[in-house]
Amino acid sequence: REKEKNHISLTATDIIVTNGTSESIQMVYGALLNPGDEILIPGPVYPPYAGLAHFFDAKPVFYKTVEEENWAPDMADIRQKITEKTKAIVIINPNNPTGALYSRKVLEMIGDITAEHNLILIADEIYDTMVYEEPHYSLSCVKDIPVIIVNGISKAYLSTGWRVGWTIFRDYNDGLSEIKEACLKQARLRISANTIMQKAAAAGLNGPQAHVKDMVHRLKERRDYIHERLNEIEGISAQKPAGAFYIFPKIEENDDKKFVLDVLQKAHVLFVHGSGFGSHGDGHFRSIFLPSVAVIERAMNALETFMKER
Incomplete structure (x- = not known):
């Protein structure tokens, strides 16, 4: 489904099925962040993105989004907030809580900053089907940087509480291999995502839309x-x-x-x-x-x- 929707090359080894996107975020943070590291997240933000950084003794650093510009990210502020401790930039697109939708140009600008500073770009795309006048552009459209995308079934398929999500690793220059392996270790530790709900999710994803x-x-x-x-x-x-x-x-x-x-x-x-x-x-x-x-x-x-x- 992700290959068809976003026109990207993926294999089964590029995806980890999780117990909802919250577990995806937790696994990625656990693999990526060491005590004292910093991660850039949009302000305002869905609270777990800040809370999980604290959980791993890292520091969430909020970058500004501009209300008068429909809550678009402030590129100058993102640049200003990057330090030698920064590990990644997070975007939520469409955004919770603002409902902002980022254009392809905005995503490419963030991608350029990410590449310039040799960072990783993380995108939460759980609301990707819920867009109105303008199309949704996946972070997969941004080239030549390592990208991690989290998504799930809870919103588009009205299945909150079923706890089925996934993490996509779109690697570049082997920049995600260690992080993906660390996420796989966490996934093996908890045995598996809910197998019954995975079958239900497959029926929804492969059925009429x-x-x-x-x-x-x-x-x-x-x-x-x-x-x-x-x-x-x-x-x-x-x-x-x-x-x-x-x-x-x-x-x-x-x-x-x-x-x-x-x-x-x-x-x-x-x-x-x-x-x-x-x-x-x-x-x-x-x-x-x-x-x-x-x-x-x-x-x-x-x-x-x-x-x-x-």
């Missing part, structure tokens, strides 16, 4: 609605996400955690505080747009009333 297109069509309608409603509420503004099913609005309040707790208690709508995704998420909150438009409408009505009555 029309449901994915239908799902994305519904998500786009919900994305458009929640984006419009949020920007109509005084004190809230939001960029339109190009992928995934998250939107990351900005608020005027400094204490975003108190804000989401107040909304929960008074409006009975649940959001995630932006600072939970690192300091780059301060003053924001994350919402999903998975529910129906009718449910989102009720939530936005309640949020709008809350903002007016503050």
Whole structure:
């Protein structure tokens, strides 16, 4: 499936099946990072990318993404954050929590920086099928650098909790051989990924894919609605996400955690505080747009009333 989708040359030895993408990330970090090493991750970021770095006594270094540019990575900031301790650069594309989708040009620019500093590029592409106006470009389009891609079935096949993911090693100049072998040692240690769920995953991956297109069509309608409603509420503004099913609005309040707790208690709508995704998420909150438009409408009505009555 990955070969067909991304037009890359792969064999079975280039892929490790994992118990979800979280295990993929843990294995890669465990193979790559030594105490004191640094790894560049986007800010804001899905929390395990920072937490697992700390777990291995390494340091997560956040690079800036620019909200006004639909949360695109700041290339100058990436360059500035690289030190002699840096081992890799991580991208999440499409992004959690911002919904950003990176263009081919952006990926190539990050690839150039990676090659210049002899680093490894790691991409989380779990939301790769959930894109709207623009196509998704896999990190596999970036040439002449070692690339590690993690993915899984939980989002596109509505199977959260089934815990089936995979890690792809697209090597260059033998830059990943030691890391891949270290990941294989970890994989052998835990015997195997869930074999029953692997058979279910294979059925989904090899079966009809029309449901994915239908799902994305519904998500786009919900994305458009929640984006419009949020920007109509005084004190809230939001960029339109190009992928995934998250939107990351900005608020005027400094204490975003108190804000989401107040909304929960008074409006009975649940959001995630932006600072939970690192300091780059301060003053924001994350919402999903998975529910129906009718449910989102009720939530936005309640949020709008809350903002007016503050």
